[in-house]
Amino acid sequence: MSDHPLDAIFDRFISSPSIFKNHEVLRPSHIPDKLPHRDYEIQFLGKALGSALRNNRPSNIFLYGKTGTGKTIVSKYVTKYLQERANSIGKNIIVSLLNCVEIDTDYRVLARLCDLIGEPVPFTGLPTDEVFQRFKAKLDSKKQLLIVVFDELDKLHQKSGDNVLYQLTRINTDLKKAQVSLVCITNDLSFKETLDPRVRSSLSEEELVFKPYNSLQLEDILAERAKEGFHEGVLTEGVISLCAALAAQEHGDARRALDLLRVAAEIAERENESKVLQSHVRKASKQIEKDTIQEALISLPVQTKLVLWAVYVLEKSTLKVITTGDIYKVYLELCKTTGLDPITPRRANSLLNELSMLGVVNTKVVSMGRYGRTTKVSLSVSPRQTRNILCEDFYIKKVSDFNAQTLLGKD
DNA sequence: TGTCCACTGGAACGTACGGCTT
């Protein structure tokens, strides 16, 4: 017991005090008591939803703003307190926050809402219409207000259209006891134009745009959280402002700023330092970028990985410009070697577009006149990292030393 | 000025699967 190989490491955790006082406070999901620089937004939403306490159905609300501008947290902040106050006077308000990145079909939206009001439904098997009927019946079984917050609504709309939105905006005419209000959040400013006009007008009875934070405002936000999150004096001079400045470069994203600060402190702790230094923040910045890419790549389906590998292989070749045609040629060869059934060019093209959405590759549609119209593709993440991550895959391993040169030479 | 390449990207459809209702 005295000479366990982990003793040295574990002892360090026991003996030296943690940098963190409360780790949770530094997560973007935490809702603090104060939200600096969002007073107006909080008041606005509070006024809009407050009418619920007076038995009126609140207007439907549209919230715009880029990522990390506080849309989600302000919504949570306001609805949480609204629920508390409603409970204290015996009113029944249910709030459902739906993240449309995960809940991206009509069926899933309704299934989630059903779960919430105590009408569990299977995750597949029922007609969507049936789920809606059940939801409506259960909801109307007593007097209550349901506030549905659609976070990143554009993702739901993109995949499944506005069917469910239409139904939900109309539902109040059918309900006798219960009422439904909608809060829609999106970071796509032009999104509203793509909605069905009927849905659009009833969804945006009220509207609010969240402006990005500037560097100073981000500092305030970080300072506020740091008070609770860290022991006193562990953040050295300039750490907070560096986090703020780095995040402000990326359109004033508060989530990013918080992540930077938290990860920087984690790195400091791992390095057995008692204080967080600016160098830790820089390391954190690199680390976060790396993690994001890794997460995106590792979970890709095999076919997508193979298409990406084709891009990688071509990037390594002497070719100056990579087009979809070349990628497909290489892809077919990769399929031969790995023994996988190839997908069609059409499908490969879709996968390439998905990779572009993820920010893994750059794509640009170009016309080469006589020589047709195609898409120029390039890797937008480090090739070395792409290789390291993809080569963990069973199939990619088989083609890890594939050389595009011979193939291109033949043509 | 018109042609025509090498695709792009929308739409409809097919298949496999888990899981429901009757």
Next chain:
DNA sequence: AAGCCGTACGTTCCAGTGGACA
């Protein structure tokens, strides 16, 4: 057991297109 339903992944078909070249 039969008949649906939603989801994921893929195919087939094909009209549309930007711009270098004859």
